[in-house]
Amino acid sequence: MAFRPLHDRVLVRRVKEDNKTPGGIIIPDTAKEKPSEGIVVATGSGARAEDGTLTPLDVKPKDRILFGKWSGSEVTINGEELLIMKESDILGIIK
Numbered sequence: 001m002a003f004r005p006l007h008d009r010v011l012v013r014r015v016k017e018d019n020k021t022p023g024g025i026i027i028p029d030t031a032k033e034k035p036s037e038g039i040v041v042a043t044g045s046g047a048r049a050e051d052g053t054l055t056p057l058d059v060k061p062k063d064r065i066l067f068g069k070w071s072g073s074e075v076t077i078n079g080e081e082l083l084i085m086k087e088s089d090i091l092g093i094i095k
Helices: none
Strands: 009-014 037-043 064-067 073-077 082-087 090-094
Touching: none
Parallel strands: none
Antiparallel strands: 009 037, 009 082, 037 064, 064 090, 073 082
C-alpha cells in the first residue's frame, strides 16, 4: 500500500467480529454494531510541538488497539474500508 498518514494520524483496519452470540444465535448485519477494535496498518511520523520538536507515536503498525465508538474517518483504499484517526482517539493497546 502506498499510503502514509500525516503527523499524529493512524490508519486502522477494523477487526471482524463473529456474527454468532455465545449461545449460538446468529446476528444479522443490520443489527450489528461496528467493532471498536482494530489493527494499526500505518502511522504518521508523530506530533509536532510548538517549538518544532517531533514527538513520536506510541502505537506502531500491527498493534491491536481499542478506539472510541465514533472515532476516525472511514476511507476506502485499494477497495478496503479503513479508518484514519488521531492517536488521541485510541483508548489503548491490547497485548
